[in-house]
Amino acid sequence: MSTAVDAMSRVGVLSGAEGGVREAGAEERLRRRFETEALPHLRSLYGTAYRMTRNAHDAEDLVQETLLRAFRAFDGYAPGTNIRAWLYTILHRVSTDAFRKKTRSPKTVDLPEHGPARPPEQEALFQGGEEIERALSALPEAFRTAVVLRDVQDFTYDEIARIVDVPIGTVMSRIHRGRALLRQALEAMRPVDRRRARLEEVM
């Protein structure tokens, strides 16, 4: 039997204690490619994960699971194609299957008038734009996702349709509805005197 094992290691069939099969150097090449092509998107993926889950802990889990899944599937990713859209497709899939149950909770439907929809300490994560972030986090999930992908991440309708796996018409309708709700929420957050000034302008 030792002869057989010797022969197998000579033709490169055995590598390492687990006895897996691989081509020498290919693993390192793929790891390096993942590092240079996928990891630079971590920050934007996290931003989107945070806006989807509305809490830092779930966002970290979501983004980590997304990158692990992407890494496992990276062999099948065609180099030079749209890696950003590919990563976001995985992010969306992970968030809809594994995280849906976890993130669905009554605390996430707070209205802007009732204060922030996330715990106060999370505010520190934002560099600015608290008002708009608060309004965004109060949007229903499907509209929020569409608006974040379009207006924060600047994806095209075509890309969003593929990421979320819905027809383009649905993408347009969700973006439309999401923006309308967002404008309403922002209007409601305006200081009263500014609203009164506008009212006086009109009258």
Add this chain to the structure above:
Amino acid sequence: VSCNPEQVTGFVDGALDAPAAEAVQGHLSACAVCRGQAAAERSLRARLLELEAPWPGEALRGRIRAALAAEPHPLDEPSIPAPWLLALAAGAGLIGALTLRAQVRTH
């Protein structure tokens, strides 16, 4: 042409085909309400594009790198099915045995 607010959104995003875009354009020149919507959506979009991504700190990048390093690589999975491995092992054994016999004969 009557108002179609969804189409106005598509127009703002440059997502309509040429005939639809032309129709919205024509409508906008005649409808102040839809012009207002288009302007409001453009300025909202500009604000959203400027938003800074929330970021918990570089420790997250380190944790993810560690998780990736611990992940067995996709190429590590045995891609040759088990029966193949057995056949290969048997073949190698046969070659080994033949070599041994050949060596014995020469001696």
